[in-house]
Amino acid sequence: xxxxxxxxxxxxxxxxxxxxxxxxxxxxxxxxxxxxxxxxxxxxxxxxxxxxxxxxxxxxxxxxxxxxxxxxxxxxxxxxxxxxxxxxxxxxxxxxxxxxxxxxxxxxxxxxxxxxxxxxxxxxxxxxxxxxxxxxxxxxxxxxxxxxxxxxxxxxxxxxxxxxxxxxxxxxxxxxxxxxxxxxxxxxxxxxxxxxxxxxxxxxxxxxxxxxxxxxxxxxxxxxxxxxxxxxxxxxxxxxxxxxxxxxxxxxxxxxxxxxxxxxxxxxxxxxxxxxxxxxxxxxxxxxxxxxxxxxxxxxxxxxxxxxxxxxxxxxxxxxxxxxxxxxxxxxxxxxxxxxxxxxxxxxxxxxxxxxxxxx
Amino acid sequence: xxxxxxxxxxxxxxxxxxxxxxxxxxxxxxxxxxxxxxxxxxxxxxxxxxxxxxxxxxxxxxxxxxxxxxxxxxxxxxxxxxxxxxxxxxxxxxxxxxxxxxxxxxxxxxxxxxxxxxxxxxxxxxxxxxxxxxxxxxxxxxxxxxxxxxxxxxxxxxxxxxxxxxxxxxxxxxxxxxxxxxxxxxxxxxxxxxxxxxxxxxxxxxxxxxxxxxxxxxxxxxxxxxxxxxxxxxxxxxxxxxxxxxxxxxxxxxxxxxxxxxxxxxxxxxxxxxxxxxxxxxxxxxxxxxxxxxxxxxxxxxxxxxxxxxxxxxxxxxxxxxxxxxxxxxxxxxxxxxxxxxxxxxxxxxxxxxxxxxxxxxxxxxxxxxxxxxxxxxxxxxxxxxxxxxxxxxxxxxxxxxxxxxxxxxxxxxxxxxxxxxxxxxxxxxxxxxxxxxxxxxxxxxxxxxxxxxxxxxxxxxxxxxxxxxxxxxxxxxxxxxxxxxxxxxxxxxxxxxxxxxxxxxxxxxxxxxxxxxxxxxxxxxxxxxxxxxxxxxxxx
Numbered sequence: 001x002x003x004x005x006x007x008x009x010x011x012x013x014x015x016x017x018x019x020x021x022x023x024x025x026x027x028x029x030x031x032x033x034x035x036x037x038x039x040x041x042x043x044x045x046x047x048x049x050x051x052x053x054x055x056x057x058x059x060x061x062x063x064x065x066x067x068x069x070x071x072x073x074x075x076x077x078x079x080x081x082x083x084x085x086x087x088x089x090x091x092x093x094x095x096x097x098x099x100x101x102x103x104x105x106x107x108x109x110x111x112x113x114x115x116x117x118x119x120x121x122x123x124x125x126x127x128x129x130x131x132x133x134x135x136x137x138x139x140x141x142x143x144x145x146x147x148x149x150x151x152x153x154x155x156x157x158x159x160x161x162x163x164x165x166x167x168x169x170x171x172x173x174x175x176x177x178x179x180x181x182x183x184x185x186x187x188x189x190x191x192x193x194x195x196x197x198x199x200x201x202x203x204x205x206x207x208x209x210x211x212x213x214x215x216x217x218x219x220x221x222x223x224x225x226x227x228x229x230x231x232x233x234x235x236x237x238x239x240x241x242x243x244x245x246x247x248x249x250x251x252x253x254x255x256x257x258x259x260x261x262x263x264x265x266x267x268x269x270x271x272x273x274x275x276x277x278x279x280x281x282x283x284x285x286x287x288x289x290x291x292x293x294x295x296x297x298x299x300x301x302x303x304x305x306x307x308x309x310x311x312x313x314x315x316x317x318x319x320x321x322x323x324x325x326x327x328x329x330x331x332x333x334x335x336x337x338x339x340x341x342x343x344x345x346x347x348x349x350x351x352x353x354x355x356x357x358x359x360x
Numbered sequence: 361x362x363x364x365x366x367x368x369x370x371x372x373x374x375x376x377x378x379x380x381x382x383x384x385x386x387x388x389x390x391x392x393x394x395x396x397x398x399x400x401x402x403x404x405x406x407x408x409x410x411x412x413x414x415x416x417x418x419x420x421x422x423x424x425x426x427x428x429x430x431x432x433x434x435x436x437x438x439x440x441x442x443x444x445x446x447x448x449x450x451x452x453x454x455x456x457x458x459x460x461x462x463x464x465x466x467x468x469x470x471x472x473x474x475x476x477x478x479x480x481x482x483x484x485x486x487x488x489x490x491x492x493x494x495x496x497x498x499x500x501x502x503x504x505x506x507x508x509x510x511x512x513x514x515x516x517x518x519x520x521x522x523x524x525x526x527x528x529x530x531x532x533x534x535x536x537x538x539x540x541x542x543x544x545x546x547x548x549x550x551x552x553x554x555x556x557x558x559x560x561x562x563x564x565x566x567x568x569x570x571x572x573x574x575x576x577x578x579x580x581x582x583x584x585x586x587x588x589x590x591x592x593x594x595x596x597x598x599x600x601x602x603x604x605x606x607x608x609x610x611x612x613x614x615x616x617x618x619x620x621x622x623x624x625x626x627x628x629x630x631x632x633x634x635x636x637x638x639x640x641x642x643x644x645x646x647x648x649x650x651x652x653x654x655x656x657x658x659x660x661x662x663x664x665x666x667x668x669x670x671x672x673x674x675x676x677x678x679x680x681x682x683x684x685x686x687x688x689x690x691x692x693x694x695x696x697x698x699x700x701x702x703x704x705x706x707x708x709x710x711x712x713x714x715x716x717x718x719x720x721x722x723x724x725x726x727x728x729x730x731x732x733x734x735x736x737x738x739x740x741x742x743x744x745x746x747x748x749x750x751x752x753x754x755x756x757x758x759x760x761x762x763x764x765x766x767x768x769x770x771x772x773x774x775x776x777x778x779x780x781x782x783x784x785x786x787x788x789x790x791x792x793x794x795x796x797x798x799x800x801x802x803x804x805x806x807x808x809x810x811x812x813x814x815x816x817x818x819x820x821x822x823x824x825x826x827x828x829x830x831x832x833x834x835x836x837x838x839x840x841x842x843x844x845x846x847x848x849x850x851x852x853x854x855x856x857x858x859x860x861x862x863x864x865x866x867x868x869x870x871x872x873x874x875x876x877x878x879x880x881x882x883x884x885x886x887x888x889x890x891x892x893x894x895x896x897x898x899x900x901x
Binding site: 273 | 691694696716718719720721722723725726727729730731734735736737738739740748749752753796799803
């Protein structure tokens, strides 16, 4: 009681803000609870830093220079395409900035600024073969069996995996929570029909379906997302439905009905928030599942089109090239670190939403 | 040397994370002799249950800790810090315990025979056949009818009172020296309560046990205990022979506790007040479905043809035991449950109205539930909970105005408006119940259904809530439908009462008249159970 009183005192201290927004003492306490879980708090920062950096992958690992000064003018190849003729070359096609001839042309009349890693995910490095080449001063983590820089592919692969996982989780959680809530709250025939549908639907062999569809359409980010969504939304339905079934007969729901709230308002304001702890507890498993499912599909070769940067493809290369351990070890370490960080973060999120816990 | 000697017992619970440690019990001492009943009486949070659990060393160590000078001597043997094997020999064998909640303290997956025989098998190493004979004997001893046929029954097949008898049979199976009863009758109906108390006293005398009775109910203490220790905030503030404590309480807290029983009567009602709520032949039948086709095979008649009328500014009390349909009736009148029959509010027939058309009317009729722990959403702040109705009914322009109305309502029910941004779990039961009342009150309703609003609360808090309700009724001319099994509270609040049994009204009339001269045999039994306890104890006091 004392501790919470302090939190409240701290919360009401005039004009409490978080990230420039005014927050209620309740939000403040959630934030404090989150912060009290040191491990989760630091995991969030580490993850955000890594994810933030990889979001700007084009500026970190690219085979085009960030900035060119040529003949008194500035050029930004990282954003725009320029023909080779612009720099006094022979071809009207796009300039290849790694070509010694083009480099010579540009440096004769100006200079170039390169990104930290001068390779994109598809760039063939000029490391001496045979590929995969071991780590060197130019390729810090070596190259894969086609001579592409592992670090560059890692940065792009991490970005696409995390984005895919987050988008898939967000959409399937939204659908799952709403479907579960509707079933649990209205019960009866709706519940019965929906449950039978889910039973039939979840009986579909997901992987076979993906493999078969992969022969008709070339899968890309969005088609894969759509296909996986067809099945992944069901994961949360059971949990939310059970919580809502329990909550809908509690006294505070009756009280809300007695206040004259509409059914929808009761569902979204009273029942759902109380079903959220179970949902939030379940989310980390879904996120890590979504992140790894793309990796798994790539590993099997049914994922993103060939040439795309992907952690799964790197893993399968590592498996095929056991003599080149930098491939397998890199992919494994990145996957393990990413999943561990996500787990720690969500553990802290769950703590912060628990109304019984009082921040210290 | 007494059988049980507790000296300077302290219990400290380590705080969560950096929160300060909580001293639940602070240096209490008492002793208990064979054949004697000692009552530990106090309100919730006073440390009485923790004391009982310390005797058996059943606290969650090491989160809980005793100070070095704490000592619990049982027949000369120190129990604090005793070896776990030794403690297991004592528990359930020499010292046994009966818990408050008979619904959850029996294992739902075991038959009665298995549960009772377990202690015999563990402590006495009795052969199975002998254990069966002894089990039957015990069930007879605790007065369970048809004991033979009940041996294979599961807990859910028994009523609350029967379960508590089984709990007692388990506790006395090894003829313990001490029986600790932690609120043994709190979860039971009044008539059952009287029977269980009689049973415990009889067993104490027959088996020569010492009885440590933990309760908040002063009537039970007066009725049962030889000596009494009054506990508050982890300390024993007064102890002595029960009669003396009741006759001449020395400590201020004891005096306050004794004065806390709901007192006073309502002001007589205005007989010309207009009828506000009328129910005519109200029926709530729940269908029982059987078979593959789920055909309706019969009905549970929760409310079976009840007619009533509540006038503005008056209270109609509804009394009856659990399962009599009181709560169902209240919910049906508010149209929170589907019911047959006529229901009129302020002259308007609302029985057939669809829920949507009822919503504007919800402002006028409100409800306060029994359990203040489940009736407030744990995720909303007090301001959000109380302000919700305002938002829905578009009362008050803008946030600031609503906030002001919420704060006014909180002040009205005796809460600090600064608490508005806190969550329900930071409040005690009594404070939560005030929040629930504020939620109803802020809409300025004309009719409130009060469903056992005081029964989850401590005695002194009960009295405060009753005073508050009376005061609010006088100020706003509220009509109450007051549902309760506690006849003392009903007497302090209701103008008229209905006595319900199995969904029907068995008696109705003016409160004083029904209480003093009950007509129906069931009403007579109910009054006897509720007030005889008190009547007997006034003789001993």
